[in-house]
Amino acid sequence: MTSTPRRRSRRDEHRVGSAGARVTLRNTVAAYAFMLPFLILLMMFHTWPVFFGTYLGFTKYNIISPPEWVGLDNFRSLAQDEQFWSGLRNSLKYILVVPVIQVISILVALLVNRPLKGVTFFRTAYYVPAITSFAVAGLMWNWMYQQGGPVNAVLMSLGLMREDRGLLNNPATALLAVMFVTLWKGIGYYMVLYLAGLQNVSQELDDAATIDGATRWQVFWNVTIPGLRPTILVCSLLSTISAIKVFEEIYVMTQGGPAGSTYSALFYTYSKAFQDFQYGLAAAGGIIIAVISILFGLINFRITRGGKVDG
Secondary structure (H helix, E strand, O other), X not given: OOOOOOOOOHHHXXXXXXXXXXXXXXXXXXXXXHXXXXXXXXXXXXXXXXXXXXXXXXXEOOOOOOOEEOOOHHHXXXXXXXXXXXXXXXXXXXXXXXXXXXXXXXXXXXXXXOOOOOHHHHHHHHHXXXXXXXXXXXXXXXXXXXXXXXXXXXXXXXXXXXXXXXXXXXXXXXXXXXHHHHHHHHHHHHHHXXXXXXXXXXXXXXXXXXXXXXXXXXXXXXHHHHHOHHHHHHHHHHHHHHHHOOOHHHHHHOOOOOOOOOOOHHHHHHHHHHOOOOHHHHHHHHHHHHHHHHHHHHHHHHHOHHHOOOO
């Protein structure tokens, strides 16, 4: 004889539902308790500085006296400051590094993703510049770029340079020289990200395209690149923002010289804040840099179709 299961009363269902709700609430409280230290630090060192820095952009502030509201005066001053526009132009020129570093990083990732002998050594070798301190890297490249240095010797032997001059002392070549150092340091970092992205590319689609007679270039363009689109979006966003906010390379290697040829927008805000103590003007410059970074971020989203994989 089969027994019919007893139907739960509304009181029982209410009791079970209340117990489940208490467990859910307890888990939620525990989760937020674990996140609380991080949230406090995030508020202190990220959220509050963003809001306070934005406020300072509309004030006159020299750290000694309280901020004085001046409205859009700082932005008007920036619009008339040729030094700021020169730095902004150099920062925008720096974006030329972005497509180059992404293409080379993808190619290097494809190379070291193969089961070749000694591939672990090459992965490590490519990544070493990314973890090298810029103080060390800057001193090394300053020596390599100087007059009579190895870079000049190579360029002269190839016929690409007629006169032995320090590349960082020449306004025509200084910015390009610094950009190359950024390229050298960044390839290994983005290579690792693309290596991780390659693990998510469908091997079945790759094999199917090969069986159907597709060439390596066709497989790369129609299978690998669409599969890497989310990684391309992340890497292009990171490198674009880093290019617009370039500072460390300039500070270590050239200090904005020679003749302002490597003066960047962020270096301008640094000099106004910590050398001239015009924090309001520096904050206004930072707001403009942030807006430009957001605009280029939207362009990256448009180009990569929001990082969506086809299919």
